[in-house]
Every structure is written in structure tokens, then in C-alpha cells.
Amino acid sequence: MRNARTQAFRQAPWRILRQSAGSTLLGLVALLLVAGMYLAVSARLAAAGRVLLDLEDRRAELIRETTRLGAQLADLTSPERMVERAASMGFRPAHPKDTEYIVIEGYVEPEGFRAPPPIGSPVQPSGGLSPAYTETLAEWVIRVVAQLRGGR
Amino acid sequence: MTGDPGVLSGAEGQGLQRGRVLSVMVAMGLVASGLVVQLIRVQFGPYAPVFDARARAGAGTRERVSPARGLIFDRDGVLLATNGTMYYLEVELRQLNDGSRREIASVLSKLLVLPMEDLYAQLTHDWTAKGQYRIRLTRDDPRLGRLPIRLEATAANVLREFLADPLAPDLSGLDLVPTSSRHYPNGTLAGHVLGIVNQEGEGFFGVEGYYDDWLSGKSIVVERTFIPPDARLEPDPPAGVNLVLTIDADIQNVAEIALSEAIEESEAESGQIIVMDPRNGEILAMAAWPTLDPNDYEPWLVQAEADDSAITPAVAAQYEPGSTFKILTMAAALSSGAVQPLDVFVDTGVIEVGGVPIRNWDYGAWGPQTMIGCMRYSLNVCLAYVASQKLGASSFYSYLTEFGIGQLTGVDLAGEVAGQLRTPRHPEWTESDLGTNAFGQGVSVTPIQLVTAAAAVANGGVMVQPHVVREVASPQGVYRPKPVVLGRPVTPEAAETLTQMLVESLEGETRRATVGGYRLAGKTGTAQIPGEKGYDPKWTIASFIGWGPIPDPHFIVLVRLDKPRSSPWGSVVAAPVFQEVVERLVVLLELPPTQGVPLASGG
Numbered sequence: 033m034r035n036a037r038t039q040a041f042r043q044a045p046w047r048i049l050r051q052s053a054g055s056t057l058l059g060l061v062a063l064l065l066v067a068g069m070y071l072a073v074s075a076r077l078a079a080a081g082r083v084l085l086d087l088e089d090r091r092a093e094l095i096r097e098t099t100r101l102g103a104q105l106a107d108l109t110s111p112e113r114m115v116e117r118a119a120s121m122g123f124r125p126a127h128p129k130d131t132e133y134i135v136i137e138g139y140v141e142p143e144g145f146r147a148p149p150p151i152g153s154p155v156q157p158s159g160g161l162s163p164a165y166t167e168t169l170a171e172w173v174i175r176v177v178a179q180l181r182g183g184r
Numbered sequence: 185m186t187g188d189p190g191v192l193s194g195a196e197g198q199g200l201q202r203g204r205v206l207s208v209m210v211a212m213g214l215v216a217s218g219l220v221v222q223l224i225r226v227q228f229g230p231y232a233p234v235f236d237a238r239a240r241a242g243a244g245t246r247e248r249v250s251p252a253r254g255l256i257f258d259r260d261g262v263l264l265a266t267n268g269t270m271y272y273l274e275v276e277l278r279q280l281n282d283g284s285r286r287e288i289a290s291v292l293s294k295l296l297v298l299p300m301e302d303l304y305a306q307l308t309h310d311w312t313a314k315g316q317y318r319i320r321l322t323r324d325d326p327r328l329g330r331l332p333i334r335l336e337a338t339a340a341n342v343l344r345e346f347l348a349d350p351l352a353p354d355l356s357g358l359d360l361v362p363t364s365s366r367h368y369p370n371g372t373l374a375g376h377v378l379g380i381v382n383q384e385g386e387g388f389f390g391v392e393g394y395y396d397d398w399l400s401g402k403s404i405v406v407e408r409t410f411i412p413p414d415a416r417l418e419p420d421p422p423a424g425v426n427l428v429l430t431i432d433a434d435i436q437n438v439a440e441i442a443l444s445e446a447i448e449e450s451e452a453e454s455g456q457i458i459v460m461d462p463r464n465g466e467i468l469a470m471a472a473w474p475t476l477d478p479n480d481y482e483p484w485l486v487q488a489e490a491d492d493s494a495i496t497p498a499v500a501a502q503y504e505p506g507s508t509f510k511i512l513t514m515a516a517a518l519s520s521g522a523v524q525p526l527d528v529f530v531d532t533g534v535i536e537v538g539g540v541p542i543r544n545w546d547y548g549a550w551g552p553q554t555m556i557g558c559m560r561y562s563l564n565v566c567l568a569y570v571a572s573q574k575l576g577a578s579s580f581y582s583y584l585t586e587f588g589i590g591q592l593t594g595v596d597l598a599g600e601v602a603g604q605l606r607t608p609r610h611p612e613w614t615e616s617d618l619g620t621n622a623f624g625q626g627v628s629v630t631p632i633q634l635v636t637a638a639a640a641v642a643n644g645g646v647m648v649q650p651h652v653v654r655e656v657a658s659p660q661g662v663y664r665p666k667p668v669v670l671g672r673p674v675t676p677e678a679a680e681t682l683t684q685m686l687v688e689s690l691e692g693e694t695r696r697a698t699v700g701g702y703r704l705a706g707k708t709g710t711a712q713i714p715g716e717k718g719y720d721p722k723w724t725i726a727s728f729i730g731w732g733p734i735p736d737p738h739f740i741v742l743v744r745l746d747k748p749r750s751s752p753w754g755s756v757v758a759a760p761v762f763q764e765v766v767e768r769l770v771v772l773l774e775l776p777p778t779q780g781v782p783l784a785s786g787g
Binding site: 077088092095102105115125126127129131145146 | 417
């Protein structure tokens with residue numbers, strides 16, 4: 033066998049060289065492919081992460097703005113300001129003698145104020161993103177292999 | 185094997201080729217060995233932790249995320265406490281240059297009216313020597329030392345425009361970092377009830393202090409990796425609860441206006457008004473003077489510390505109650521059967537208890553008086569007689585303990601104190617204490633304690649725990665605390681009898697506390713102020729406790745004015761405040777008149 037290879041090398045050295053170069057290149061191409069895929073997935077993941085961060089910032093900004101507007105509304109409707117505005121419109125606080133009470137049959141007192149749930153209640157982390165954005169390459173390979181095995 | 189000397193033979197060529205391959209392999213081997221050695225050094229060498237920390241620092245971020253603090257509403261949904269956004273000024277030192285240092289100091293100095301030298305000094309300080317690459321700019325406060333600079337949204341917007349404008353001064357390196365701040369839209373309204381929240385988001389005093397853990401929620405640590413990149417949707421930290429108070433903002437406003445007017449007219453030093461529903465212990469209003477604006481609490485806090493004054497006066501400012509305490513003494517006597525309303529006591533103007541003579545407020549002798557008369561004319565001698573000769577020490581103090589005197593009420597406000605009651609078990613108790621305690625001397629109570637005890641009489645003998653939170657809304661659902669019965673210190677019959685006595689005594693004692701169409705029970709109080717050398721001859725605490733409408737009381741009101749100048753008497757300065765509050769209260773609570781005015785029918 034060794035003699036045959038030596039003989040072949042002597043007769044056409046380029047054949048052996050081309051074979052080994054081809055094998056190396058094939059491995060290199062395969063490696064580049066995997067690296068390329070990894071890069072592509074990483075790039076998409078990074079881009080998605082960036083979008084997610086932007087959305088979270090936007091959400092925080094909107095919550096801040098909502099809170100600011102709520103506070104502004106509360107400022108404008110505070111009892112002190114309402115009394116001032118009523119006084120400027122010519123009203124004065126009612127005295128018991130000014131008040132007439134009427135009995136209304138079947139009147140049902142409205143239910144009192146109920147507090148809203150707190151802002152920023154826990155969000156379920158699952159279900160919002162495709163696994164394409166969350167699983168690693170190794171997890172993807174394992175999943176594909178598992179699917180192929182299951183397919184058989 | 186002979187030939188051209190310049191051409192190598194096959195064996196020589198092979199040898200040369202092998203030599204080349206060998207040298208390349210050796211070179212590659214050396215490089216690979218170097219890499220392996222370096223890898224081992226990085227992984228396991230003495231600097232391995234340093235490399236590890238550097239790798240981790242660049243591979244992601246780790247930050248603590250806190251949820252928004254819960255909101256506080258009044259019982260009708262008026263927003264009392266919410267969250268605003270303030271901005272810290274931070275500087276990324278590695279982005280600074282000589283020009284930007286000067287420009288940042290100059291712009292901030294003009295915009296915020298701060299000394300430029302101080303800002304420039306912060307920007308030129310060698311922070312990097314301490315391993316610090318990002319700093320938060322601070323300002324000097326003459327009273328509180330160095331504080332971080334915090335900007336309102338308006339100032340922050342101006343700076344943002346500067347940062348975005350390429351023609352504006354070079355502020356590179358400057359960053360606006362938003363942070364949550366507490367905002368109280370109604371300013372001083374119910375400030376003492378709400379309490380304060382400091383710059384670190386911690387609540388103190390009032391509701392903010394008592395419910396701090398609930399309101400602040402739980403912060404979580406969020407880790408994001410850059411290598412490999414991360415795109416996970418992080419869960420929000422568990423949010424703080426929203427609270428609905430029992431406070432009615434309109435009633436609170438009425439109480440605060442009435443109190444500020446009373447303070448102005450009587451020139452009193454301070455004062456409180458508490459309005460409570462005796463049926464369930466809900467505090468409808470709790471006003472205090474001097475007022476507290478929780479948005480700007482720092483000067484108030486410094487002043488309160490300097491004066492050694494109580495932080496939440498309604499639950500912490502203890503005082504000798506004086507004649508309003510007679511309600512409890514008479515309730516105890518009636519409940520035990522020691523006296524009846526029409527029992528006659530002959531007032532000679534003085535009684536000796538434990539060797540100490542006790543006299544009336546006017547040093548006069550009022551002759552034969554029924555128990556109603558004793559209450560109407562607020563006779564110290566009569567009440568001292570009832571406590572010492574009809575009730576006895578054991579029974580008297582047993583009732584006071586049942587009323588919760590000298591104990592915490594458990595109201596859900598931070599900083600409550602228990603007051604002081606010396607019972608016969610106390611080593612310093614003397615028999616004379618029995619006589620003085622009977623008319624509210626030698627015993628210290630807080631306003632909330634006294635109003636809670638008196639509310640037991642208003643509520644048919646059932647004493648309910650006072651509280652200010654009506655509803656708690658958490659992510660898990662809504663929780664509404666139920667009223668807690670603290671005890672039944674007196675019988676329903678005694679409570680009703682005493683209420684009727686106080687209706688009569690009020691109508692006879694002072695018309696300044698009555699409201700047309702409504703039957704009200706009440707008692708004035710004028711208490712001397714104890715000092716290190718006995719009672720102060722000049723100053724008093726004028727007070728009034730009243731409830732109504734009788735026979736189904738929906739409110740009990742306590743008015744307290746400390747050191748009034750215009751008149752020392754509760755009947756003169758405190759009773760009209762009660763009247764003013766109740767006139768508005770019956771309208772706001774939609775309570776129709778109980779006498780004299782017939783109701784129209786409709787519907």
C-alpha cells in the first residue's frame with residue numbers, strides 16, 4: 033500500500049496534494065458554513081435584542097408619560113383647586129340649611145371606588161418570542177436531531 | 185546522478201521539502217504551544233480571577249430593577265400619591281475632553297443656578313484613579329450636605345435639546361438618567377397621613393412608612409449578556425400594591441381649612457382635627473398644623489427635629505387631655521352602675537384625694553348637681569368624687585385599660601406612641617393620681633387614642649380599631665380589611681345614657697358646637713400643660729370631642745389646639761371649629777337632619 037502511494041506520488045504528485053488540499057478545503061468550507069450560520073443567527077439575535085431593549089425603553093417612557101398625565105390631572109382636580117374654581121364661578125359650600133333631602137324609592141347606592149391593579153404587573157416571559165430568538169445553536173441542533181429521530 | 189549542479193536530485197529535493205515542512209510545523213507548534221500556555225495562564229494562573237472579571241464585565245450587564253411604587257387614592261379615587269420622573273445628571277468620564285468639561289460646567293451652572301467652580305471641580309477630579317469611570321453630579325446643600333442633582337422634566341428637556349443639537353455647546357459625556365420620584369398632587373392635603381418617601385424610595389411616617397414594604401414591591405436583578413447576544417423578555421419586578429385610603433379628600437380639605445382658620449384666629453401654636461366613623465374605625469380626615477408638604481419635606485423634617493415636635497401628631501403628639509377625658513370616667517361609672525345620670529352630688533368647690541386638694545376650673549363651688557350637670561359644667565371635683573369614692577381605683581383603671589389608654593391603638597400609621605397611664609401597679613402611682621386622672625390630668629394620651637376610646641361610647645360600647653387603609657389592590661387581587669373590634673369597654677346602655685347626657689350638656693354648655701337640625705353629643709376640654717416645674721400657668725391645650733347625629737352616629741370629631749392666645753378655653757376656641765367642620769360634614773356625608781326638618785319624598 034505504502035509502495036503504491038509512493039509510486040502514485042512519484043508518477044503524479046499533484047493528485048495526492050489535490051486530495052489533501054481538497055479535504056482541508058472541504059473542512060474549511062464546512063467550518064465557514066457553520067460559522068456563517070452562527071454569525072447570521074447571532075446577528076439576528078443581537079438585532080432582536082436591540083429592538084426588544086428599544087421597546088422596553090419605549091414602554092417605560094409611555095408609563096412615565098401616563099403617570100405624568102395622571103399626576104397633572106390630579107393636580108387640576110385637587111379639592112383645593114376645585115373649591116377655588118367653584119368660588120370663582122360664584123358657588124359657595126353648601127350649608128345644611130341649603131340642602132333638601134328627597135327619599136327615592138328603590139335607590140341603590142353606587143359601589144364605591146375600586147383601586148386599579150398596579151402598573152407593571154408580572155409579564156409572562158414565555159410565549160412572546162419565537163424559539164429562533166431564544167435557543168442556542170447547540171439547542172437547535174439537539175432539537176433538529178431529536179425531530180429527525182422522532183421522524184424515523 | 186551527475187548533472188547540472190544548480191538542479192537538485194530527487195533525494196535532495198525530498199530532503200529539502202521535508203526540512204521546509206518540518207520548520208513550518210515547528211513554527212506552528214511553537215505558536216500552538218504558546219497559545220496553550222497562555223490559555224492555561226488565563227484559565228488557571230494567578231491572574232485568572234482578573235481575566236474572568238474582565239470577560240464578565242464586557243459580556244453583559246447586571247442591574248437591579250425596582251417596580252414603580254404603588255399609588256395611593258382617597259376613598260373616592262382622588263389620587264393622593266403617585267410617581268413622577270426626575271433625572272440624575274451622570275457623566276461618562278472617558279467621553280470628556282477639556283472643552284466639554286468647561287461647557288458642561290458652564291451650561292449646568294447657568295441652567296440650574298449652581299456654582300460653576302463646584303461643577304468644574306467634579307468634572308476634573310481624578311475619579312479614574314479610584315477606578316470610577318462614571319459619576320453622578322452633586323450639589324452642596326447648606327443643611328443636608330452634598331446631594332445628587334435632580335432635574336425636573338422641564339429642565340431635563342432643555343438639556344436634551346442641547347444634547348441633540350449639533351450646533352449647541354459640546355456636552356459629550358453628559359447623560360440624563362431617569363429615576364422615579366414620589367409626587368403628591370394635592371400638596372399639603374393629608375400630608376401627615378401620607379408620610380414621606382426619600383430619594384432612595386424608602387417610605388417614612390404615615391401610610392408611606394407603615395406600608396413601605398407593600399408599596400415598594402420587590403426589586404429584581406436583571407442580567408443581560410452581550411456575548412452571546414441575549415434577546416429575552418425579562419419579567420417585570422413584582423409591583424407594589426395600590427392603596428385606597430378611608431380618607432375623604434373633600435372632608436380632609438374641610439378639616440384642614442377649618443384648622444388653619446382656627447390657628448389663625450386663636451393664634452395657637454399647633455393643632456389637629458380627626459374625623460372618624462365610630463361604627464367601623466375608618467378615619468375620614470386627619471388634619472394637622474403645621475402642615476407637611478411631602479413633595480418638599482426636607483425643610484419640614486429639619487424644623488421638626490429642631491423643635492423636637494411629633495412627626496405624625498395625631499398618633500404621636502401625646503398630651504394631657506383635660507376635661508374631654510371625663511367622658512371615659514363617666515362612662516366607666518355608668519357602666520359599672522356606680523352612678524346614675526340623676527344622682528346628685530353637692531359640690532363644695534374642693535375635694536381631697538390622697539391628701540391633695542382638687543378644685544374646679546373656676547375655683548368655685550357649684551352646689552347640688554346631677555351627673556348631667558357635672559358634665560355640663562365640667563366639674564373636676566365631681567368627677568374626682570365619682571372616680572375615688574364611687575368607682576374606686578381598681579375599677580377605674582380597669583375601665584381605662586379597657587378603653588386602651590396607655591396602649592397602642594394599632595392604627596396603620598407609622599410612629600404611633602402609646603401615651604402614659606400610671607396604674608396602682610406603677611411604683612410612682614399615688615392615690616392623688618386617681619383624683620387627677622378622673623378629669624384628665626396626670627395621664628397622657630394621643631389624639632387617635634382618645635378619639636378611639638370616645639368612639640366606643642358613640643358606637644354603643646363597641647370600640648373599633650382606627651385605620652386609614654380601606655382597600656389594597658395587588659397584582660394577585662383586591663383585599664379589603666375588615667373592621668377589628670378592640671373591645672367592649674362599656675355596656676350599650678351606659679354608652680347610650682352617656683351620649684344622651686352629653687347631648688343635654690352640650691346644648692346647655694355651649695351653643696358654639698351645635699348644628700341646627702342635628703342632635704350632637706360632645707365635651708369641651710381645657711388642659712394645662714405639664715412642665716419640669718409643674719403646670720404651665722400661661723398655656724393650655726384647648727380641645728373638643730363630639731359625635732353625631734344622635735341616635736345613629738356616623739362621625740366623631742376631635743379638635744385640639746395647642747397654646748391658643750386668643751382664649752385658653754376649649755369651649756371658646758375649639759368648639760366653634762367642631763361646629764364648622766360638622767356643618768360641612770353632614771352635607772358631604774349626605775346625612776339628612778334628624779330633628780326639626782321633615783324629609784321630602786320623591787321618586
